[in-house]
Each structure stands twice: as structure tokens, then as C-alpha cells.
Amino acid sequence: MAYATHDVNSSNGDALPAPKASQACLSCRRQKRRCDKKIPACSLCERMNRACDYSDASPAPTSDDFNVLQQRVLELEGRLLGAAGNGPGHGQSYLHTPASTISSLSAGVQQPPTPVYTPGPSYQQVQNRFPAIAFLESESFTRGRIEAPSAQIEIPLEVLELLGDGSAVQTVIRDYFDTVHTWMPIISKKRLTRNMLNPMWEAGPDLALLFLCMKLMAPRPQDDPENIYNPIYAAAKRFISSLEASGMVSLMLLQAYILVALYELGHSIYPAAWMTVGSCARYGQVLGVHDSERAPQLLPLVSSWTELEERRRSWWGVIILDRVVSIGSKGRVLACEEPRDRAVLPATTSAWDEGQMASQNPPSVSSPMSDPLCPFARLCQASRLLGKVLRHHGQRDVQETERFQQVSDLYLELSDLARILVHQAAMPQEYLGFSTPMSVCFSALCALCDPYACNGSGEQATTPEEGKMQTQAVDGLKTVSSSIKEFSDHLISQTTNNLDIERVSPFVMETLYTAGSNFAWDVRETGNESSQESLDSMRQSLGRFSGKWKSSQAYLRILEAQEFTYAAIASG
Template identity: 35%
Template structure:
């Protein structure tokens, strides 16, 4: 029961009425002032008690126009309808203003990828343009998958689809005309040529579009990100497409999204970060992808059925397998320069290589049988470019594991026993692999099942780079470049003078450590020769690449994985020129430098490579001046 602490004879409104006085006349509704302040009104005419006590005018004249109840809140559907109408009006105004200006000349575009517009999901209405804030949609992901996997399996708890809206900035990017159609066309004529891990056939048939949602929008945003060159004057890390993709990525993770399209989009964002030198973001992104592999249960379709559902087609199974290999390639290639640990484990005998790229694109399993993972990554059977890239990553993994062991032994002062058969086998596999890829440089891709034999050589030095052709070679360049980078990495580990001693000090004298075995020193000398020859072969490759990049259609297919070999060759030639001053080496250095400068128009990480070499030049010049100053002081002092 409510208790009011008011003086006797005074009601809550403040009016002082005698209990024996006749009841005053009252209005049917409260006055305007009481309604606005949400106070209780005694409705006494002509002035209510509260207004009389507050000495303010009391108005009952517009009561008929004042609603008796608070207006109901608009529903989400009504807000969406209003927003859609507002966006439609804005688009009409923009189109009217643009129609008054002459349209710019249209550039020729590649053949359009045929996606049936009827299967494209309708985009939700675009909200008004504003600063995007992360979605507050709570995650409904079952935590038992991580806290107690056995309980998750026993309960057969389904993984719900996150019910979150697509950010307004993403809708603003993807809802402009035929942006989705054009993005798919540009992507499958560009990045897909060297990194085919997204099923083109399933995209054309709309099988991946039936369950459209924010994950599919994120995938299209990633495809547009890697397909659109960064304009001059814009930092890659500040690219609006990139910032929108990173915010969308975080929002999907917050909402508990788990899907194949989401992780595929993450791979494309990581390729953008690696290609434009956005570190440490690229390094962290690769680590995140390694964790997502475990969540999705890749590459096996049985383990992947927990999070992704059961596999229904052969193409879908191959797409999952290729997603794992794509992450494996990025995980190995990003460790080339820093030689740090990997995120993904080494594949075992249960893993199989990707099938032929043409069979995957057409969704035809009869064109290529499943390729079991060989005991060694080298094989003379003609394979597709993506399979060759996987093999080069396997060779890189073997080499990096050995080099990392040597580095750790030098740090801990515990030399690793030298194994000449192991190093010779590794170097020979690398050289034979490069020869096989060079033999596959042809205008048309080799038919599956044919074989090519590497040329016999008594040493493990690469042969001459054959002349390349733009039709099929641009897709094979990443695998060849990774293999050549791996060769330089191996040779550089053993060619330095300090590696000829058992201890860390290379200085001669009675305190110098004893020399290595004769086989070790012999391999070091061959590594020095192999380092020089490999760098000069990359110079020939850079000249061929310059001819390819003249065509804009080939520039779109340039892989950022090709750039490390160019930098490794440039750094080696720079060192050799500083050591001996050879004019031929200087000319080769300038050719490679010119090629890297040209590739910076597509991938900005090339500018970072050039900046590193420039800093080396400055450091060398400062050291040279310091040594010259010491010599002058010595001559002046006469000592």
C-alpha cells in the first residue's frame, strides 16, 4: 500500500480543500504542464493545484491534440523501411547530380564472369551513411567446443548462424551497381590465376550463395581488396577497403561466425597485408588462420563436419583441402625473411596434394585423379600451378626447419653434426624442382598425366632460365620464385666464413676455433658459387617478368610471393658488388632493382625491399667513411 507523507487536507497536487466543501469541477484530462513534466494533476478547473502552488499558468485548451499515451516505439522493420526510402532518395539525388556531368571514358575490362543474378542474395537496405561502430550482437557460439570437446560431441550441439547486420560501410561498397559481379570477374581473372583456393564453379552455380549472409559479404570484400590496386598517395594500411575489412573481420569474430567463406575472406585479407608489407598485422593474421584451421577441422572432411557440416560434393571437399594448403603456403612463405617457427604442422601421409586446377574450376573430378602426398616434394609428373606452389612450400618448410636448427645451434654454441648427404639431397631436390618448372613454361598448360624430366647435372646449380610466355607462366612464377628463394636461403647459410669454424669466432689466430671437416668446407665453397649463380638466374627471370608486366592483364596476376626471390637476389648481388666491384654484377643488380621498382605499382612491399637496400647503402657508406677517417688519422700521427 502506498504511503504519502503529505499534510492533512492537502493532496499531492498541493491544493488546500476543506473536506466539507462541495467537490470542485474537474477537467477530463490533465493540464499541459503536468503532462509535460509527468506529474500527477488534480484536474481542478480553472487552475490545478500544482500549477496554483507553482504560480504558473494552467492550460487545458489543447488537450484534444495531446495523445493520452506515449507513442509506440518503431519496430526494426519500420526503421529499415524508412532507411531504405532515405537511401533511395539519396541515390536519386546523386544520380541526378552525376547525370549533369559527362561520363568518363570506359576502360576495357576482361570477360565478365557469368553469375546468374537470380541466385545473388538481395542486399539488405543500406542504412544512412555514418561512422560504423562494431555490432553489439552477442555471440551464440557453443563454448563447450573449446571448454569440453567431449561434452560438445555428446550433446550434438549445433553451431548457430550469427544474426548480425552487415556494416553500413560494407554495404556502401558492395551495393553500388554491379560491384559484386565486377569484383568476381576481376578476382577470377587475377588472383585466382596463381592462388585458386575458391571454387569458381560453385560461385557460378550459386551453391555458395544460397546461404548468403555477412560471411559472404566479407568474402566479396576480401576479393575486391586484393583485386583493387592501391592508389598512389594512399598508404595500404589506410586504404578504406582494408580498414573496412579489418573492422568487419573483428565484428564477425565477436558474433561467433564460423564458416568457410569467412576464413576464405581472412586469407585474402592476409594476402593483401603480406603483399603491401603491413606488419606485424600480416604475421598475426597468419597465426590467426592457423588457429582457425583447428576450429574448422581442415583439411579432412570428417573432422570439418563438426563446424562446417558434412561434405555434399567432390568440389566442396577439394575446396576445403585447398583452403588448408593456401594457409600452409602463407604460413611457410611469411617465415622466409625472419626464419621463425611455423603455425601449422607438417602434413603426414594422410594428406593429398590438390587436384588439377582445371578440374577444380570446372567441378569435374574425372579430369584429374587425387594426388597422394609424395615422400619428397619433388615429382616429374606434370602438375598444375597451385600444386607446384604447394610443392615449393614443402621444400621451403624442409629447408627452413634445417636452417632454424643451425641458427639455434650457433646461438647455444652447440654445433649440429654436419650431414653432407642431407644437404646435397635437399639442394638437388630444389634444383631439379626449378628445372621441372622451367620446362613447363609453355603457352598452354601441360595435360595431366604427362611427365617432364629434369636435365642431368653434376652439380646442384640451376640451369638457364628458359624464355617465358605470358599465358601460363605467370601462374607458375610463384612456385619457381619460392624455390629460388629457398636455394638462396640454403646457400647463404653455409657460404659465410664463420660457418667454416666449429665455434662462433671466425678470426684467425691461436684462439680461433678449429676448422670444420673438409666436406663441410667443400660444401661451403659450392654454396658460394651456387649463391652467385642463383642470383644471376633470378636476374634473367626479372627481365622476363618486366616484359610480362607490360600487359595490364598480367600485372593483375602477379603474386606477392614472387618478390622475396627478387629481393634475395638483389641483396646478394649488392653484397657481391661491394666485395669485388664487378661491373657485370653491378649491371645485374640494377636490372633486378628495376624489376622490383616496377612491381611496386602492384604490391607496395617492393618499396619496403628497396628501402632496406637503401639503408644498407647508407650504412656501408658511413662505415667506409669511418674506416677512411681512421686511416687518415693513422697517417697523420705516423703510427
């Protein structure tokens, strides 16, 4: 094994730099990761607690290596076909490009042109058997009771490799239900467990994709800031694209879409997060889970209450994502319509997990706020109100008096929900469970008040009513920001270990940032020391979760940029 050498006769008195290996270790080469070549072990291998091998042996070939090899074989076949023709262009299976022509002329030697792109073997020959009549003439599709055939597509090799054996999949399932399921319970634990225990049951590509996306969400990312673009994420995006192209009809595909959207939102991968949420909405509408009465139903008839509840929860998951991803995207249109007043809210999650059927009169959107509900049902209520806030700000041609009355009504409704949530979360063991609906409720209050706290032109209010509304909005922002500060303090006290941090949803990051931004504004306007302390506290809270959700780092950078701007303005 060769090591890089250093000049031992250096005349300066500085300490000699640590020796490094002359090449990357086998693990980093195999994963195509940057290796710092530290001796005796690189930082990545040391962090992963694995052996670090700097030997000259070549790493075992991966699926990507086989794909490259196949590409070269295709290129050689193209050259042979071209040589067998009777002249230039005859029988060639490749295309000339300007780059290949220029490089050939400059070198003075005829080089092979760039071959036509051929996808890897894992993603070839996707056939779409979906009945177009479902969209071209939906009434005929419904009357004819036409069923969408199952998609014939193999599970890609890279997906199988990433999932591992049955034991690894069981670990993924356990970790997922211990963490993500506590704040976004849309996948039936009972159904998944029953299927895994059935020896006659064969896993399809949609379930393999769902397992892959569960694995994407369950573990905590490594410290590498670029790790959000990991192989699991890339494979999941490719696999989803293939299943979509095949015309697959599956609730598990919708759930996989939701998990990918959550991952992208939690790590600030934009515009992908925005686009994926839109795909969730569209695909849910394709399945018909958004409206079981009027929309064509492509999924099979439900066979149990547990299955019906799972479909209902999956669509609520889409609605929640659609509202949360739109908080900071003013002016963009929501992808889902408002839930109707008689839309049923989710049943108690613990009962659903056990397969215990809920009461005959389940709670609905129009049920009183005072009715006892589980955290996920509260999250649905908070997201519905957030949607009303966003639609309110998007209204046009509404009289000022009517507009201000709508704001007052929404503020009272959201405040009532916030008080109920704080009361339900009073028990320490319940706080993490209710932290997600509380964060969305607080974010909705801030989103409601913010446009009225300062008009877009930066000028003073033009009417007495507008001035009154502005004063109330500023007071509202201060009150809500103080509540978020208390919420943050409680959350920090409840996340004493890594498992607790894993159970905090990415929605909380936006809430902490919003409060921090409000405190920063107050510091600039009044120099309030208490607001400065609260701002520092928000920064610390965001930093606490930066190892789990990269969006917290993005929000911290925005806060720093705002403070720099404020300081530059103050200094003239």
C-alpha cells in the same frame, strides 16, 4: 567560389605560383583526403577522371558523420543524467579523465568529461553463440554431434556501401578471378557463380565479407603511398573482428582471412601480416580443415567433390602463407605443422573451376616430382619444401655431419623442382602461371644456402667440413641468383600490360629482393661489374611492380640502405 590570392607586385623575377583554391574540393572533403587545391581540378580528381567541385556546399553526410552525431547524442544524454542526480557522480554515464579535469581547471569553467566509448551502430550487440564444449571437451562435442549455430549478425552499413549494387559485385568477382585466382585459386568459381545466379539464395555476412576482401585484392592501388590503409581494408578488419567475436563458423571467413593476409604481406603491413597469418592457421584448425580424420569437424558435411577440393585448397593457402611470411623472420615459429606424406595435393585448377571431378588417385605430397601438376599444386610443393628449410634452420642439438647431409638433400630436392618448373613454364602462355611456384622455390633455395654462406660470427670456418659447406653455399647462392635474374627477365617480358602485372603475386617481390641483395654483396666483395648490372636489373624489376605491391618499395629501400652501409664501411 573563393580563390587564394597571390602578390602580383612581387619584386622578384620568378614565375608566379599557380593559383589554388581556398578550400579542399567536395570529393576530398567527403573522403577525408588531402587535397592539393589545384585549379581547375585537384590531382586526385584529375587522376580519377571525375568532376572537381570547389563550391562552398557541404558534402553529403557519410556513415562516419552519423556515428559522430550519435556519439554527441550519447554525450548529451550523459550530461542530462548527471544533472538529474543529487550530486557529483550520481547517475552519470561517463568517466572523468585527467585530460578533461586539467582542461576544465585551466579554463576556469566546468567542461563535460569524456563519455564512455560506444561502438558505432554497425558493430553493436554482437552475441557469441559458439558452443564452448568444442574446446573445453572436444571428444564430448564430437560424440554428441553438436552443431555450432549460425551467427546472428547484420552486415554493417559501411560494408554494403563499399560493395555497391549487384552489378558492382559482379565486376569485383570478374576482376578477382581474372587476377588473384590465377596464382591463389582457393575460392570455387563454380560455387560462387551458382550462388549468385540463384534468386532464392540470400547472402550472409560471411559472403559479404568475402566479396569485400575480393574487392580489396582485385584492384590496383592508387599512386598515393598511404592508400594501403584504404577504407576497404579498414572495414574488412573491423568486420572480421565482429564475425570472429560472434563465433561464426564459415569457410568463407577463413578465405577472407587469407585474402587480408595476402594484402598485408603484399603491402608490407607489419606486424599485421604476421598476426593475420597466425589467425588463418588458428581459424582453419577451429574449422577442422587441417585434419579431416582426427580434428573435430565444425563445418557441415561436404556435398560435392568441388566443395571438398575448396576446403583442401583453402588450407593449402594457409600453409603457403605461413611459409612465405616466415622467410625473412628468422627465429620465429611456424604456425602450421608439416603436411603429412599422404596429404592430397590440389587437382588441376581448370578442371576444378568447371566442376570436373579429378581422378580416383589424386597426387599427394609423396608423389614423384616428375608427375604432371598444375601451377597451384607446384606452389604447394615448393611451400612444403620451404617449410622444411625453415624447420631445418630452427633445429637444435643436431650433429654437424647430419646437418650438412640434410642441407645437401634439401638442395637437391629443391633444384629438381626448380628444373621441372622452368621446363613447365617454357611456353610463353604458361610463364605467368608458374611464376609464383618458381619464385617460392628460388626463395627456398636462397634461404637454405644463406646461413651457411657466412657464419654468424663473421669468422672463418672452424672445421674442414664447415669450410666445404661454406664454399658450396656461396656457389649455390650465385647459381640461384643467376637463375632469378633470368626469371626476372622473362617475367618482365611477359608483363606487357596492366592485366599481366595484376597477375603477378606478391611472393615474387621477396625473390627479386633476395637476388638483388646477393648481387649487392658480391659487388661489395669483388667489385664484379656483371653483378652490378644484375643488381640494377633487380631494382628495375622491383620498380616495375611497385604500383601493384608496395612491398617492392620496401625492398628497394632496404637495398638502398644496404648499399649505403657497404659504401660507408668501404670508406672507413
